Amino acid sequence: MASTADIRNGLCIKHNHDIYKIIEFLHVKPGKGPAFVRTKLKSVTNGKVLDNTFSAGHKIDIVRVETHTYQYLYAEGDLFHFMNTETYEQISLNKNVLDSPDLLKEGTNVMVQINTETDLPLSVDMPASIVLEVTYTEPGLKGNTATNATKPAKVETGASVNVPLFINEGDKIKIETATGNYMERVKE
Secondary structure (H helix, E strand, O other): OEEHHHOOOOOEEEEOOEEEEEEEEEEEOOOOOOOEEEEEEEEOOOOOEEEEEEEOOOEEEEOOEEEEEEEEEEEEOOEEEEEEOOOOOEEEEEHHHOOOHHHOOOOOEEEEEEEOOOOOEEEEEOOOEEEEEEEEEOOOOOOOOOOOOEEEEEEOOOOEEEEEOOOOOOOEEEEEOOOOEEEEEEOO
16 A cells, blocks of 8 residues: 555556556645545546545556567457567557557557566556658648648548658657647658
8 A cells, every 4th residue: 555645647546446557646735624525536437537636645546567578569340459579479459548559550569567476457658759651631832831820631541640741741740649739740
């Protein structure tokens, strides 16, 4: 058993008969009354996000996890197949366990957290950013860099991303995986 002082991003806890991963937390000390911790929890079983407040000193049940590097192989319907880069063991995960499955490119390495008690995968941590090629977008015009205007573009994984007007088909762009937003154009 741990207390609210041990709360950090990425920590997996048992709460309301389910396992949740802490996405955000904030320690609050109001002028009047006791301190508390405001958290945003994501269920690892169904992907739902809920806000919860723990009073200071509240006991929480931490789930022991191990993190392993897995390589994304391919998708088959709603199942995504991964391979452990050390043991070559393959696992299949449902689409709702992944934060941004539409940005996953074959061959991408991800970090998979596995519950040490049950040996079941809990969550998948994608890299902070990913470089993808634009497969379709309206043609860009030279000099369209001054405004903040954007246009939709399809990338090689099938995802749709808003990009600046100067991006053309065939360009490689860096995308932030947490938000799905365009970061920059990559020249190789």
